[in-house]
């Protein structure tokens with residue numbers, strides 16, 4: 001199974017939001033990482049076939065998705081950033097309702113609703129109203145609805161926003177399980193979401209592809225670019241912040257320890273340290289880590 005994004009461009013008015021993107025996906029989780037406004041949602045909407053590109057094509061197993069039309073839609077499960085759940089419905093009733101909208105027969109719906117509720121760990125809570133669920137549980141209902149038609153391609157936009165750390169881990173593991181025989185595209189600006197589960201990380205900046213690599217390779221490329229510098233006087237910190245990207249600053253017995261991302265050694269006493277994905281985010285996006 002393969003999904004090919006070819007020369008994809010999207011323009012809104014005069015603004016070019018996606019610029020000649022070329023990407024290929026096979027089964028597994030792909031993390032789409034980018035700062036706010038980098039084009040993640042636009043890319044996902046186009047792949048989900050709810051928005052048309054200005055230029056370029058998408059091919060599923062070699063076939064243009066515009067020609068496949070509803071056949072392609074049947075292959076897609078999409079969980080947008082903000083999904084409207086019917087709060088008065090129980091989880092089970094809501095899923096039955098969506099199954100009807102997706103054109104499943106009553107018999108198919110019965111099987112799939114049970115199966116997806118079990119998969120997302122909500123079968124025991126199926127009789128409870130969705131409005132009473134926690135953020136994580138609502139996201140799991142969202143995933144369940146996206147999986148009802150047994151999609152080959154699952155697209156989830158910022159799925160862990162607003163979840164607590166425990167819910168986030170649970171959600172990540174769920175996506176990992178689902179991806180064993182599907183393409184899962186996950187957009188996020190939270191680095192830890194993709195650190196452990198993504199086969200590849202796609203870094204978007206201003207609608208351009210900056211990197212597409214496994215997390216391991218991306219980190220390897222950062223070796224000798226992440227440094228630890230200890231300063232004895234706090235007054236020295238602003239000078240480093242002006243000249244370099246400075247990550248965490250920690251107070252230690254030896255003084256203030258600065259984590260610095262720099263292609264060159266930032267000070268004669270700097271020591272190279274093991275890079276992590278937070279460093280990667282700072283390296284590519286000159287911003288605070290979310």
Ligand SMILES: Nc1ncnc2c1ncn2[C@@H]1O[C@H](COP(=O)(O)OP(=O)(O)OP(=O)(O)O)[C@@H](O)[C@H]1O
Pocket residue numbers: 012017034035036037038039040041042043189
């Ligand atoms: N329908 C639209 N009309 C005009 N501009 C749009 C439209 N949709 C998105 N944009 C603009 O396109 C750019 C990319 O938006 P997009 O939502 O794809 O980014 P994103 O990476 O998903 O950001 P976020 O993380 O904030 O959701 C933004 O500058 C946004 O304002």
